């Protein structure tokens with residue numbers, strides 16, 4: 249059995265934030281809650297969005313109390329802001345955190361209760377309020393994935409709400425917003441997108457449809473990643489990376505991911521390494537680990553990422569990945585990632601336990617035991 253869907257409108261529009269008012273009008277928005285982090289809320293981008301809504305006669309209120317790893321309290325505050333201003337719709341501008349909060353607020357303002365009441369898969373009762381997402385990084389794919397991850401501080405626990413009903417009606421990809429992204433963020437997000445495409449393409453879930461998106465994402469990443477890292481205002485490269493990140497998101501929405509994501513989350517949690525950097529740190533050794541299970545996908549990925557190369561074998565492919573990661577400044581060791589070796593070794597058992605709980609372990613191309621995970625952590 250195979251299921252695949254992309255149930256939303258994706259608009260790639262350079263300068264599209266300036267046309268937000270007309271997109272919002274198409275969705276019959278009259279009064280929108282704009283959700284952004286405090287930095288973005290003060291940026292010219294938010295002003296441009298507000299002016300476009302003004303011109304279209306759409307009222308709007310800014311909710312900017314969004315931090316990384318957003319909490320259930322943040323969702324309650326956003327819900328209160330939505331109700332106080334009499335809003336009927338949501339516009340999220342930002343990375344994964346703003347989009348996670350927006351999805352959660354979209355549920356509670358319509359169906360009441362707390363976001364924890366909707367935890368798990370398919371517990372959202374019906375469509376949420378009209379919702380537009382404007383991603384400001386090229387990486388997470390949150391604009392096309394049906395999950396909201398919220399930290400319940402009372403329980404010290406990350407809860408996940410998953411439902412296709414959470415997907416924004418419009419994902420507006422405006423490559424112009426990437427012009428001011430710092431190089432380091434561009435590298436981490438681009439690496440994350442590349443790992444999404446690789447893990448989706450190689451895992452055990454059927455990839456008849458998603459594989460097309462993964463390979464095209466890898467082709468674009470091979471062509472544009474270094475150029476985008478070098479200049480984020482290179483419009484063609486920014487567009488290529490933004491489309492690649494969204495395509496990789498569509499792919500893994502259908503298939504889940506693999507061992508890199510399972511093992512990178514604990515590293516980020518314990519040592520505050522950026523998600524994309526933790527993925528990059530793990531990718532080469534896990535590609536080697538998974539190579540025994542390769543059914544020919546590695547050569548296809550190699551062709552997509554490195555079309556100029558005149559030679560292929562697994563080792564040369566992994567070496568080329570290492571060189572690409574190195575070119576964009578992704579750390580290749582605990583030392584370059586500023587992680588203390590002894591502190592890392594001290595929590596290998598705990599990180600292994602956490603990694604094995606990930607839903608991405610079961611779909612990894614090669615079967616994984618806790619001892620495998622420990623060995624891979626220790627090898628770092």
Ligand SMILES: [Zn+2]
Pocket residue numbers: 388440444509523
């Ligand atoms: Zn990721």
